[in-house]
Amino acid sequence: MMLELKNLKKSYGNKEALKPLNLQLSSGIYGLLGPNGAGKSTFMKLISMLLEPSGGEILFDGKDIRVLKKDFLKVLGYMPQQTCLYPEFGVLEYLYYIGALKGMERKVLFGAAEELLEKVRLSNVKNQKIKTLSGGMQQRLMLAQALLNQPKMVILDEPTAGLDPKKRIEMRNLIAEYARDRIIIIATHVVSDVELIANKILMLDHGSLVAENTAWELTEQLNGRVFEMELNVPLEKLEARYKVSSVCHRKGNIYAKVIVGEEEKQPENGKEVYPDLEDVYLCYFGGEE
Ligand SMILES: Nc1ncnc2c1ncn2[C@@H]1O[C@H](COP(=O)(O)OP(=O)(O)OP(=O)(O)O)[C@@H](O)[C@H]1O
Ligand SMILES: [Mg+2]
Incomplete structure (x- = not known):
């Protein structure tokens, strides 16, 4: 078919x-x-x-x-x-x-x-x-x-x-x-x-x-570009620098997941995590919705 x-x-x-x-x-x-x-x-x-x-x-x-x-x-x-x-x-x-x-x-x-x-x-x-x-x-x-x-x-x-x-x-x-x-x-x-x-x-x-x-x-295309870090600066500041894919609360701390540009290196205090499809979506359509 x-x-x-x-x-x-x-x-x-x-x-x-x-x-x-x-x-x-x-x-x-x-x-x-x-x-x-x-x-x-x-x-x-x-x-x-x-x-x-x-x-x-x-x-x-x-x-x-x-x-x-x-x-x-x-x-x-x-x-x-x-x-x-x-x-x-x-x-x-x-x-x-x-x-x-x-x-x-x-x-x-x-x-x-x-x-x-x-x-x-x-x-x-x-x-x-x-x-x-x-x-x-x-x-x-x-x-x-x-x-x-x-x-x-x-x-x-x-x-x-x-x-x-x-x-x-x-x-x-x-x-x-x-x-x-x-x-x-x-x-x-x-x-x-x-x-x-x-x-x-x-x-x-x-x-x-x-x-x-x-x-x-x-x-797979986003491998090595997604990091999680503790949010210890105002969110807007992080958003000015990276695409922020999500923010979550865990055990009293706030964490942000960010996507870095292709040429950019790992943010200090960032821990690499597996990308998911939502990260991909954000990469394609980040500035639009
Ligand atoms: N009957 C119509 N007459 C004129 N423009 C239309 C008509 N239907 C859709 N459009 C325009 O065509 C474009 C695509 O619309 P469409 O409804 O296919 O989008 P969509 O991806 O389904 O959006 P949504 O996620 O909001 O459902 C939009 O710019 C919309 O304004
Ligand atoms: Mg529709």
């Missing part, structure tokens, strides 16, 4: 939201990172056929998705960034409705709906109206509708927004479980959502793809 983007681009008026992009995706999980306005949702809406590209094409197993149309939509699951739920619908009723739209066979649909509600932990509210659910519950229902038809291509736009830490981990594990023989793309601001499960990290910056690597390759 292969999804190929060829010179894909999108402008809104004269705003270039996505600059000509070339990319090949095979089965696995892709984590799409980038600051607000980078073009993540635009990218995902193009693949979901909700937007017409301004140029270029998208091929699924060698065929243009605009030619495949219905046949592509049948294998696609999309979870939008904004809620797409109908508040007056019941939870189970909503999944039946979506399944019918996707042309699923009744028996398959009934089974899949119950099974997914179990997986996203909504079985106990399956007969309630959607408007009575909490934000996090609605988020999980949106994931369920995206996975309903066993899609080959799964597009998730900020799937963990508004989830508590435990549900966030559950959602991450559920997505990882679904990844076999599927292409899954997850856009997120929460680096830890994808750090562990993504086979590849895609980074978008102002509509351009600036990185396409494994998390390991990306963190």
